[in-house]
Amino acid sequence: MTTGISLVEEHARKIKPPRMLSVPFNFGNTLGEANNPSYQHEILAATFDLLNRSEGPVLQIFETDEIERVVISRTESKIESITEKKDLLLELSDIKPDYEKALKTNKGRTAVGLSTINPGLFPDVMEFLKRYAAGEMEDSEMRPERFSIGHFVRYCVDDLKSYYLESRIAVEPEASMNELYRWLWSDTSLGDLLGELADVMNNSEDKEVKAIAYGVAR
Numbered sequence: 001m002t003t004g005i006s007l008v009e010e011h012a013r014k015i016k017p018p019r020m021l022s023v024p025f026n027f028g029n030t031l032g033e034a035n036n037p038s039y040q041h042e043i044l045a046a047t048f049d050l051l052n053r054s055e056g057p058v059l060q061i062f063e064t065d066e067i068e069r070v071v072i073s074r075t076e077s078k079i080e081s082i083t084e085k086k087d088l089l090l091e092l093s094d095i096k097p098d099y100e101k102a103l104k105t106n107k108g109r110t111a112v113g114l115s116t117i118n119p120g121l122f123p124d125v126m127e128f129l130k131r132y133a134a135g136e137m138e139d140s141e142m143r144p145e146r147f148s149i150g151h152f153v154r155y156c157v158d159d160l161k162s163y164y165l166e167s168r169i170a171v172e173p174e175a176s177m178n179e180l181y182r183w184l185w186s187d188t189s190l191g192d193l194l195g196e197l198a199d200v201m202n203n204s205e206d207k208e209v210k211a212i213a214y215g216v217a218r
Contacts (some may be wrong), residue, residue: 003050005043007029008072009061010218016057021052025060025176026076030063063190071178074195074217078185088126094161098167106200111162118146119163126193134198150209153201157194157216164190185217 003019006012007030012020023043025032031040043062050058071077086094099119103110107120115126124142132153133199141150165180165194185191194217 001051002044003047005047006059009075010060012059014173016059018056019053019058019060020034021047021050021060021062024064029122072181072218074185074191074198075180078176078191078195079182081186083187085187085189085192088130088193089123091189092122092126095164095167098170099163100168102166106166110166112159115147115152115159117142117156117159119159122160122163124191125160129153129197130162130193133193133200135200148208150201150206153197154212154215157197160190161194163187 001019002017002020002122004017006017006020006022007025009022009052011023021043023030031092032163033039046060046062050060062124085091115125121142128137128142132140139149140152143149161184164184168180168183170177175183185195198213198217201209201216204210204213
């Protein structure tokens with residue numbers, strides 16, 4: 001029998017594990033609040049209580065008024081931007097020092113790497129995604145043979161999102177997950193590009209590409 005904790009409710013709903021407690025906390029704070037053992041024990045107790053459920057899948061929502069629900073989708077997070085957005089490549093160039101700061105702070109640990117493309121080539125990745133969304137390119141020479149085009153696009157998107165979010169955390173370490181995603185989807189040119197890309201993939205006749213589109217704007 002298994003039980004666990006999920007930080008992203010929509011992922012748990014899609015995967016449907018046997019028993020899962022969905023908590024509204026930031027990544028890295030699975031048990032809510034540091035140095036608060038009684039609160040952490042409350043979360044653990046709720047997690048283990050799910051073992052009493054004989055049938056599943058069970059997704060229990062941990063209710064709390066102390067922390068806002070984490071929203072990562074573009075549709076829910078996007079608000080009207082009050083900042084002037086930069087050209088994609090200039091935007092990418094400007095956050096590079098912040099990403100390098102994040103790498104140093106985290107001793108080289110990063111979520112970037114799914115696509116296998118070196119971050120130094122991200123300007124080329126940006127150009128490919130832009131032209132793919134515009135229907136001007138159907139494939140890329142950078143794509144490893146073991147990846148389908150749909151999965152390669154998704155991995156590139158995930159790498160860019162991680163690159164941006166880790167860069168932002170480096171300069172706004174106290175920002176909540178909702179603030180980070182609101183910034184990504186509302187104030188960056190990458191957010192706009194990924195919104196366009198998700199629309200294009202959702203309308204694709206390729207079933208795999210259409211299925212993969214679900215996670216592009218999340």
